[in-house]
Amino acid sequence: MRYELHYWPSIQGRGEFVRLALEAANADYLDIARQPDAGGAASMLQLMEGQATRRPPFAPPFLKAGEQIIGQTANILLFLGPRHDLAPADDAGRLWTHQLQLTFTDFIKEIHDTHHPIASGLYYEDQRDEAVRYTRAFLKHRLPKYLGYFEKILEMNGGRHLVGDRLTYVDLSLFQVVTGLRFAFPKAMAEAEANLPLSVALADAVAGHPRIAAYLASDRRIAFNQQGVFRHYPELDS
Amino acid sequence: MRYELHYWPSIQGRGEFVRLALEAANADYLDIARQPDAGGAASMLQLMEGQATRRPPFAPPFLKAGEQIIGQTANILLFLGPRHDLAPADDAGRLWTHQLQLTFTDFIKEIHDTHHPIASGLYYEDQRDEAVRYTRAFLKHRLPKYLGYFEKILEMNGGRHLVGDRLTYVDLSLFQVVTGLRFAFPKAMAEAEANLPLSVALADAVAGHPRIAAYLASDRRIAFNQQGVFRHYPELDS
Numbered sequence: 001m002r003y004e005l006h007y008w009p010s011i012q013g014r015g016e017f018v019r020l021a022l023e024a025a026n027a028d029y030l031d032i033a034r035q036p037d038a039g040g041a042a043s044m045l046q047l048m049e050g051q052a053t054r055r056p057p058f059a060p061p062f063l064k065a066g067e068q069i070i071g072q073t074a075n076i077l078l079f080l081g082p083r084h085d086l087a088p089a090d091d092a093g094r095l096w097t098h099q100l101q102l103t104f105t106d107f108i109k110e111i112h113d114t115h116h117p118i119a120s121g122l123y124y125e126d127q128r129d130e131a132v133r134y135t136r137a138f139l140k141h142r143l144p145k146y147l148g149y150f151e152k153i154l155e156m157n158g159g160r161h162l163v164g165d166r167l168t169y170v171d172l173s174l175f176q177v178v179t180g181l182r183f184a185f186p187k188a189m190a191e192a193e194a195n196l197p198l199s200v201a202l203a204d205a206v207a208g209h210p211r212i213a214a215y216l217a218s219d220r221r222i223a224f225n226q227q228g229v230f231r232h233y234p235e236l237d238s
Numbered sequence: 239m240r241y242e243l244h245y246w247p248s249i250q251g252r253g254e255f256v257r258l259a260l261e262a263a264n265a266d267y268l269d270i271a272r273q274p275d276a277g278g279a280a281s282m283l284q285l286m287e288g289q290a291t292r293r294p295p296f297a298p299p300f301l302k303a304g305e306q307i308i309g310q311t312a313n314i315l316l317f318l319g320p321r322h323d324l325a326p327a328d329d330a331g332r333l334w335t336h337q338l339q340l341t342f343t344d345f346i347k348e349i350h351d352t353h354h355p356i357a358s359g360l361y362y363e364d365q366r367d368e369a370v371r372y373t374r375a376f377l378k379h380r381l382p383k384y385l386g387y388f389e390k391i392l393e394m395n396g397g398r399h400l401v402g403d404r405l406t407y408v409d410l411s412l413f414q415v416v417t418g419l420r421f422a423f424p425k426a427m428a429e430a431e432a433n434l435p436l437s438v439a440l441a442d443a444v445a446g447h448p449r450i451a452a453y454l455a456s457d458r459r460i461a462f463n464q465q466g467v468f469r470h471y472p473e474l475d476s
Contacts, residue, residue, distance in 0.1 A: 054394070055334050058341045058387050068330055072340040079333060092306055095317060096293050102310040102343075103296045109347060117355050118368065119375035130356065130368050137357035149296050156292070 002028045004064035006044040009033035011228035012180070012221075014073045014108065015061040020172040021077055023215040025084030031220065074101040077169045086169045097163045100153065100170045104177060107146045111181070112229045114138055114236060124233070135236040139188045143181070147196055150174055154198040161202070167209065174199060175206035180230030185237045240266045242302035244282040247271035249466035250418070250459075252311045252346065253299035258410040259315055261453040263322030269458065312339040315407045324407045335401045338391065338408045342415060345384040349419070350467045352376055352474060362471070373474040377426045381419070385434055388412055392436040399440070405447065412437060413444035418468030423475045 003022065007015030009031075022029045033041045047069065048056050057071025063079070070076050078098050081087025087097050117134040118127040153162055162170045178199060182189045193200050206212055215221055224230055241260065245253030247269075260267045271279045285307065286294055295309025301317070308314050316336050319325025325335050355372040356365040391400055400408045416437060420427045431438050444450055453459055462468055 055337075056390075056394075057337065058344075058384075068333075070333060070337065072337045075333060075337045075340055078336070095306075095308060095313060098316070099293075099295065099308065099310045099313045102313055102340075105340075105343075106296075106347075109344075113351075118372050119379070121375060121379055130371075133368075134356050137359060141357070141359055146296075152294075156294075 001066055002030060005029055005031050005061060006047060006064065007031070007033060007061040008044075009041060010222065010225070012176075012224065012230070013061075013228045016176055016222075017073050017104075017169075017173050018061050018063065018076050018080075019220070020176060020212065020215070021080050021084070021086055021169045023220075024167065024169075024172055024209065024211055025080065025086060026211055027080075027084055034220075074098065074105050077101055077173075081169055086167065086172075088164050088168070093163065097168055097170055100150075100162055101173060103146070103149070104170070104173045107142075107177065108229055110138060110142055110146075111177075111184070114184070115231050115233060124231075128235070131233070131236060139185065139237075143185075143188065144192060144195075147192060147199060151196050151199050154202065159198050159201075160205075167206075171202060171206055172212070175203045175212075178203040179207075180224065180228075183224040184230040184232050186232075187237045239304055240268060243267055243269050243299060244285060244302065245269070245271060245299040246282075247279060248460065248463070250414075250462065250468070251299075251466045254414055254460075255311050255342075255407075255411050256299050256301065256314050256318075257458070258414060258450065258453075259318050259322070259324055259407045261458075262405065262407075262410055262447065262449055263318065263324060264449055265318075265322055272458075312336065312343050315339055315411075319407055324405065324410075326402050326406070331401065335406055335408055338388075338400055339411060341384070341387070342408070342411045345380075345415065346467055348376060348380055348384075349415075349422070352422070353469050353471060362469075366473070369471070369474060377423065377475075381423075381426065382430060382433075385430060385437060389434050389437050392440060397436050397439075398443075405444075409440060409444055410450070413441045413450075416441040417445075418462065418466075421462040422468040422470050424470075425475045 005015065005018055005022065007013065033044050044060055047053055053069060055069055057069065061073060061076065062069055062071040063076045070079050081097065082094060087094050114135040115124050115131055116127065117130045124131065150162065157163065161167065162174060207216065243253065243256055243260065245251065271282050282298055285291055291307060293307055295307065299311060299314065300307055300309040301314045308317050319335065320332060325332050352373040353362050353369055354365065355368045362369065388400065395401065399405065400412060445454065
C-alpha cells in the first residue's frame, strides 16, 4: 500500500516528523501537495473540508492509508511505529514512546509560539514586541527544561536511544527538534548544547543514518525557512 | 488494581479529563495528592523527579497502574479507554477517538494561553495587556473554529456522540471544555452556543449521566477557580 502524506508543500513544519519516519522506514509514500499533478494543497483541503471525508482531521498533517485518514502528528507516528519497526513491540513500550512524542508536541507548540505568541493569524511583525518577551522566557526556562528532560531520558536509557536499543520515531523527532532549534536560535543553542552531549550525539547519529542522510541530501527535504515552525529572527536569539 | 492519579490537588486542570474518565468508568482510583495521608503533591513530585522512576513523565497528570506510570493526559485516556469501555473496540476507531482527544489537547493549550500568552512562570497581572490582545483573536477565530469542528463531527456521527453510538472519553472531554469555557467566558459562550446545539445537548447529557452527576455533586469535584486552565477575568470576556 502506498501512503499519501497530506501537508503544506513549502515547509517542514509538523509534517516533517512524519516525513522523517516514512523515510527512515523506506516506506512507499507520496507527499501529495508536492506532486505537480496531484492537485497540491487544494487536494489536501478538499479531503479535510469536503463532505465525503468520514473522519475529517482538524488540521494537516494527515496520512491516508488505504481508506483510513489519520490526523495529528503524534497519532500518525503512533500508527506508523509498529508497522515499520520504529516503535517497541510491547504495549507499555509503545505507550511510553508515544508519551515522549506528545512531550515533543508540547515543546513544538511552545517553539512555534516564539514567533507567534498572540495569534497565528497575525504576521510576526505585528506581534514582534510580544515575541521578544515570550522568547526571552522561553530560552531561559522552557528550552532548557524540555531539552534537559530528553537528555535525562537518554541518560537513563544508556545514552544512545530514547527508547530501547534501536532507532524509534522519537529519536527522529529529537534530531528534528535539535536541528530546527539550531536554525532558529544558533546562539542560544550553542550555549545549551554544552549540557546536552547525548542529545547532540543522537542527532548526529540520526543525520548519519543511511536513509536519513540520503533524504536530507535529496530535494524531498525542504530547507528551513521563515514560514515553518522553526524560524530565525536574530532579535529573538539572545 | 487500584489506580493512582497524580495531579495538583487544588485545580481541575488537565487532570480533570482523567478524573472524568475514571469516574464514568466507576474505576477504583485514588487521587493521590488529595489524600491527606498520601504525601500530597510532594509524593507526585518525588515520582516525577526521583531517580527510582524508570520512565518519568515530563509533567502531571500521570497515572500509576501497577508498576506502569503513564503521563500525558491524552495518553492516559488512550490507555484507559479500551480497559473501561470508553473507546471503540476496533483499532481504527481507537485511533480516531485519540485523534479527537489530541485536538482537545491543542484547544486546551490555546485556552490556557488566554491568561498566560507570554510565560507560564509569570503572573497573569504581568501579562494582562498581551492576554487581552491574545484573547480577542482567540474568541474571534480559534474558539469558533474548534467548537465548530466538534459540532460538525457530532453532526456527521448522528448528533448524540462524537464517536460511535455510546459514551467515550471524548464526549467527557467535550463536556469539560464546554463547561470550563462557560466559566471563563460566559458572554462569549452565550453567543457561541447559539451555533452549537449538538455540543450543548451532549454536554447536558454527560452532566446527567448518573456517575458523572454523582461525581459533580461530590467533594471530589474541585470547583473552577483562578489557578486552573479555565479562569474568569471579566476584561478578557468581550
